[in-house]
Amino acid sequence: MKLYSLQFIEHTFSFTTYIYSLLTAFIALILISTGIFYYRNRSNPRFRTLFILVSLIGALIIGVQTSRLIDQQNSDSKTGQTVQLLRNIAKEKHVSPTKVYANSNTLNDGMTIKINQKYYTVNFNSDLTSYNLQETKLVNKPQLVNKDDFSIGQSGFSSSAMDYWDVALKFIVGLITVVLQINLSGKGNLAPSNAVDQLQNYILGGIIGGTIYNSQITNLQFIIIMLIWSVIVFAIKFLTSQNNILNRLINGSPQVLISNGMVNVSRALKNGMTASELAFKLRINGINSFKEVKNATLEQNGQLTITTFDDEAIRYPIISDGQINELAIKREKLTEADILKMLDERQISLENIYLAQMNNNQLDIVKYPRKSKKNNMYFQR
Incomplete structure (x- = not known):
């Protein structure tokens, strides 16, 4: 004392x-x-x-x-x-x-x-x-x-002024965490593309806002909290990329609301899309009548992807991250057995495929890169 x-x-x-x-x-x-x-x-x-x-x-x-x-x-x-x-x-x-x-x-x-x-x-x-x-x-x-x-360092009995430095350090930690999550996830920005991204933004903002002004939470504790949340986020991303059922459960899947000028009212209402909201989304895409729409798909982030009869149809990946997209193969009027047969003919296993799409009745395949033992470099074959 x-x-x-x-x-x-x-x-x-x-x-x-x-x-x-x-x-x-x-x-x-x-x-x-x-x-x-x-x-x-x-x-x-x-x-x-x-x-x-x-x-x-x-x-x-x-x-x-x-x-x-x-x-x-x-x-x-x-x-x-x-x-x-x-x-x-x-x-x-x-x-x-x-x-x-x-x-x-x-x-x-x-x-x-x-x-x-x-x-x-x-x-x-x-x-x-x-x-x-x-x-x-x-x-x-x-x-x-x-x-x-007496010295300048002893120019007072209170350390409350140092609270500003604590807030500044927490801001820096929060900024670094956000930047790392953006870069590591490969998104480039915080714009949500699915439910997990939206939830991540909400909770991330709540964590940073709730801890920055709480002097009882130290900078080390704040770093640990941010690490815990980052682990949870990337664990969910990993699990959803490995399982289609879990991915659809968490992130949802694209829903076709308009096909060949016909509106699927029950599907629109199931996804919470009212008639006024649907008309508004059509108008902001420069479309005045739903009869002009060849296909309107409600994406996972709530955006409406629209093609008219004058546009080329949007092609969704048949295979992504080593898993067959069941909705996409239905649009192409194919079955899972048809896809597996195509892969067997080309002697390619499903888990080695990064991305695959149908083009002119042919399956265009992008495989995962493999590592060359000779030069220790990754390349795609």
């Missing part, structure tokens, strides 16, 4: 207020200088971005310092009460104020005070208007901090 002298408490808070004010003025001067520099070079777009960046950083620092200054002013009023209490106690005990130490700069019930070689506990009433001293003994010898021991 540290016990601070009366002179240290008085000096610390007057110095801290001065430092905060000086730093705020310095940042404001940098902002003005940057603004003048940008005005002289405003024809160069690079300086515009630099000016915005410096302005945002400056505004952030000024905001933090202003908040600290306000907190400091509020704390100074409480410190004044503590200083007055210590002076009264010194006078009551007939000792020099330099012999009085306290473990806090604010009044609180149970605070410890050292007078000469004796230690006391201060007990206050409910509104801190009266007190009594009770002599006590400490388990360990305290560290005494005097005015001569």
